[in-house]
Amino acid sequence: MARFSAILLALLSTQASLVWSAESSKASRQHVPGAYIFEFEDGKDTAGVLRTISHEGTTRMNLDYKLFKGVSVQLDDVENAEEKAFKIASSPSVKNMWPVEVYSIPEPKVHWVGTPDTSSAAGGLSKRSNETEGYAPHRMTQIDELHKKGFTGKGVKIAVIDSGIDYKHPDLGGCFGEGCLTTFGTDFVGDHYNGFNTPKPDEDPMDCQGHGTHVAGIIAAQKNAYGFLGGAPDATIGAYRVFGCDGQTGNDVLIAAFNQAFEDGADIITASIGGPSGWADEPWSRAVSAIVDQGVPCTVSAGNDGALGMFFGSTAAGGRGVAAIASFDNAVSPTLLSLSEFTVDGGKAQDFGYTAASPAAWDGVELPLWAPDLDTSVPDGGCEPYPADTPDLSEHIVLIRRGTCTYVQKAQNAANFGAKYIVIYNNKPGTVEYDASSVPGIEAAAMVTSEVGERWIKLLKDGSDVTLSVTGPETAETQLISPVNEVTGGALSYYTSWGPSWDLEEIKPSFGAPGGDILSTYPTAKGSYAVLSGTSMACPLVAAAYALVSQVRGTLDPREILHVLSADSKPQVFNDGAAFYQYLAPVPQQGGGLMQVSDAAYATTLLEPSSLSFGDTATFHNVLNFTLTNAGDEEVSYDISHVPALSMYTLEADSIYPARFPNEPIAGASARLSFSESKISVAAGESVFVEVMPRAPSGLNAKRLPVWSGWVAINGSDGSSLSVPYQGVTGNLYEHKVLAADSAWVTRADDDTLRPVPVNTTFTLPVPGSGGGEGTSLPAVVAYLALGSTTVRADIVPLTITKDTPRTTDFFGTKTIGQPDGFPLRYVGRNTNSGPWDGRLDSGNFAPPGTYKFVVRALRIRGDPRKEEDWDVAESGAFTVKYE
Template sequence: NYNGANTPVPDPDPYDNCEGHGTHVSGIIAAQTNPYGFTGAAPDVTLGAYRVFGCGGSAGNDVLISAYNQAYEDGAQIITASIGGPSGWSEDPWAVAVQRIVEKGVPCTVSAGNDGVEGQFYASTAAGGLGVASIASVDNTQAPSILLNATYTVDNSSLSAFGWTQGTPADWGNVSLPLWSVNYNTNDSANACTALPDDTPDLSNYIVLVRRGTCTFVQKVTDVAAKGARYVMFYNNVSPGSTAVTAVVPGILGVGMTSAAQGAEWIRLLSGGSSVTLNIVDPEVAQQYPVSAPNTATGGFLSTYTSWGPNYELEVKQQFSAPGGLILSTYPLDLGAYAVLSGTSMACPLAAAVYALVSEVRGTLDPKVLENVISATANPQIFNAGAGKTADYLAPVQQQGGGLIQAFDAAYTTTVLSVSSLSFNDTDNFVDTANFTITNLADTEVTYTLSNVPAGTFYTLSTSIFPDPFVNEVAPAVADIEFPQKEVTIPASGSVTVTIYPDLPVGLDGSPVYSGYIAMNGSDESSLSLPYLGVAGSMMRATVLDTANTYLTTTKSAPGYAPAPGNATFALTASNATASNGTVYPAVVVSLALGSPYVRMDVVPYKNSTSKAPWHHRQPKTTEFLGLKTLGNIYGFPEYYVPRGATVSVWDGLLADGTLAPPGTYQLVVSALHIFGDNTDLADYDRVASEPFTIRYQ
């Protein structure tokens, strides 16, 4: 079972009966007529399926790139992937591979990612590729649920029916057990987010009722499992409906979710002293049914989880958005046949289906043409700050791209733009003049009125070297756009090039990202928009390495990785492989506040070393790198185009050239190049040296 760390064993069968993600994605594109009354957005397409995940874990770039290459070689006309991880670099290997396929004429859509909480500059891996369409998520205006039928009794009275959604694990069987609640507060946002009190009863003979919210499902389930729980029923913290939950924790046999209203009713009964017994029918045979209600809280707004761009080098990300929150689609038969899931993973296949529909009408699969028309005809949405709060300004381009896709408009528009977006870069590389071409494919002339519609400007680094988390603080200034011509007339079957002159927002610190839309309203009642963005600040001057939290640690201190004591000594094995016999290795926690295009970890002999140990391989021979006398990088370094965040690099004595460092006392020096930095100029790096330590071999 491939988990991203072991060796994959390919086979010709992509069937998945343990996760369901790919089946759900496929149904969004091509589901056929079914009892639930929906179809995929492009039900007549032919699907190819290339499975890259096992049952859990991750997938390596080698597997992902191989899948893309195989799809291309097999003749795929559109390739979509609802996969990704933090990056921010168009130079990411997977991003480059997908970019090259786009350049060969195959449109590729990739999910933007579900890390909206991380704030700006968190574009996803392949989604960050040049020419690759990165798809953001908008919440469904309906809130569908697939419910399983079950019953409950109150004080051994007559049966009452309720609906619930099974999760993972789902080994419920036929269960009839009393309900026990963590507490009776239906507004407790942190229900079961901390260890339960010592007087908690043995929960093995209860179904434990837990409110959704704040911490992860896994954390909540872990806390109740510590008191013997085997079955957990969540109740939702929003109305209406429920969703599938994944919380695989030792000892837990089954998890599920019911609605907020049903949970509140049970809490009312329990708090009044009644006993409530749930009677769960085995999900494999239980009757299931769909329900739906208007999503009055967030319907039509950007999903708060959707990841924000742009790339670190200011390429525009995202491209546009599609419905991805609360989406009903197909699911493996073993897991219930239908399910409601949320994520940019759900938005992405819908965008791919729109590509198919638009390409059929327009008679082209040219990725640039399709991206341009879909972006230009998309509808920018108002900003959603979460918790039921919406703004009176547009969501930024780095969150929603061109806006919510409009398939019909993209298919039939007779006015097309030469670009899908504009980047004005940062203050050091400011683009003060930009051009784009408007082409009229109709047989009559059209006059367009041009205007600037700013979106929200959001601070990036308002209080520290780290990007502000969502919800970012809004800056008071926006960009101005000067139009030499505020009206342009495009003759029938003609084109006009438009020149614009942007002006930066002024008086702002904290490297805010500004954005907006050049609106074009036509005399034929057509309307188009062209998204733009830039940074009011210098990306090159921003700190990338968190030197205070980059330090020497040891493998023995995993998983917390506390700082190593001063002058530590490590007895390593004298071979070119990490031993698994309990050997303790030095390691370095590297914390990047922003991504870096180039990170080194140099092995530098410590100036006060007194080691005289004989060495049969070779004596230390150093070279110089920007003022360091170094043996070179540790094996695996330098690293290129590294995302932000903390990583741990273990050193077994091996150098980048494949030889072992001699025994002695060393420091590991981390150097991280600034965005847009010159890798030959020390001033463009952040650098920190570890505590000195000694290695010897045994």
């Protein structure tokens, strides 16, 4: 295959994996107490159940849509909510019931944000560097080629499900409604919605958070002084606001927004939102898949949990037919710098640029530089305590190299000797913002590029005096620079979440786009422009690509566009965040690869399906096939071959837990594929089936769930070069524990680190029904799952029995008083699941004072809930509850 011809498939030696910690992998599932979604049976009379619902609670969202009939309700009697919810669900007109779950607004990495007066209309950009011609993310994906041919998304309606859009931004049209760039949409929630309270919708989808405005600019920003342009600048945008100014959003709101966008006639729907799951049957995923089945493409970001390793799929990217989008790093690192001056030995003033950190009281500061280390390759600059003979640093600006320890630690070491001002010089391209405001005495902090910092260090090492004269970021002129990212440019972003999904049906992610270091619009009140990194930034560029491809091909069919974009994507070599290697990154990280939009738009060879998943050892497909269609005007001959990717172990050695990124590669291990046809000629307009027979790599340790993958390469005599990604797993997912016997414990609900409390800790809970508890440290049960589960139970077992202790025997024979309100959990990923417990049971009653333990059960993958042996069990230590 042509695009692989220069790639040597050498394998990396074994690398040590990082050890899991609860603090770094916390990704809890949270329910809204007393809130439930009820889906109705289509065509059934719902008048009775609606009367009951109106009597028992308040409607959160009226989900009366063509593809989803139902309602979400906040029940008034929260204490007895689950009992009442099950009674409502027993109505013949109710098809499904789910608790309302909340999803956090994505938190992309912020590299820099403009100041509130930054405005392209006001000419806020003073200088720009001589960067390579064109906007890098468009060059990387061939979007620029389609722009040159006049394809700009005109006539295509793209709905953005997000935090709203600052439609008054000059680069986003400046208005909302007919004749504007943002022509349709609505606000489902209101400014004060936080995910847990009742939404207060209105018709104005103005963004007060920022995320949605950045996403919208990636899709449709107009020409501006900063040199970037939306991927589909002539598309019309729909703003569907699902977040308040802060907080989270419920799955009921997300289901409503997708369905409303569908009914409003959106051609494409995109959402850079999600949470750990990896289950296609999760309710939000199912709702999005239903829209795709009706012919509307939906693109959803794959997630930003790549550091946690494989099998960390996200909702609703895991939905069947949904395009799950991975992130690649930008080829350049766009950086907006505030300009100031420096002198060397009192000579002529020279310009330099910096990115203000926090705090930023720089205006008027004029002081000489001092550095704790004059070695520009030191990996841990400023991390060690300064020596005792360090001078008073109150009359210096301390220059420190970035690396290893936290910014706060670097600042504290300098502040210990009186420093008020610190400048960190980067060890990577560009600069980033950081926060040192927690360090007493620090009045201003900043970052400069590696080139500037290294030049200053050399001058100091030569004995020169370097003095900075700083203008504050509020009044300084600005300069945009775009240094080439030589470390990770074009590589998979380290944070991009990995598949596979738990059902192993479809390959996730589907393919990817640039999402690292992306310059786009931001609310004018927050600075107008920002550079952010995340799959949130990759996903909208794919939505724009769908619009362009649809213009060229004359269709919005989600299957066809997904297939051509995947087949024409370019697989990339592996990068561990520090260096490139000479083998391809695994399919569970990149799907088809980096999208190549022009190739996809004009493709005349069509492949279906877009990927091949051979399952695990227990569900192994000995043969799968794909259809190759020649949609051109002449006969084409095709060569079919196999290009393997790097195989990796999912689990740590001798552990049930997945390894953190980068996973251990398996030297010399790759699958072998054979084909029913390796050379074939296909007449114009004809199709052929090609069977693919895999042989898994030999010698693998099945206990560690190795994942092997690669691409079926198809090279045509017409110059076409396509591929179909495949994957397989050696080992049986069902046989692997999802919950270890020691992986359930009790913590304090206000402890973000989820540390276990000592055995026999006593918790004082608010009086039942008092509505109190503010400031009270409630207990929380923690279940740390090694793998995903469709159902997690948490039974409360009394260890002290009184006449007031209600006990029942559950399905497993356990003497229990019930489960905490909110359990069982459904469709959970491999993550830490926890929730506060105020003593309320799923029956609506409260546990009497006493000593208890939690018995947590998680159903294994493909397990039968009727079989006790298919549940893994863990018990917490004893704890005592009493009421104040």
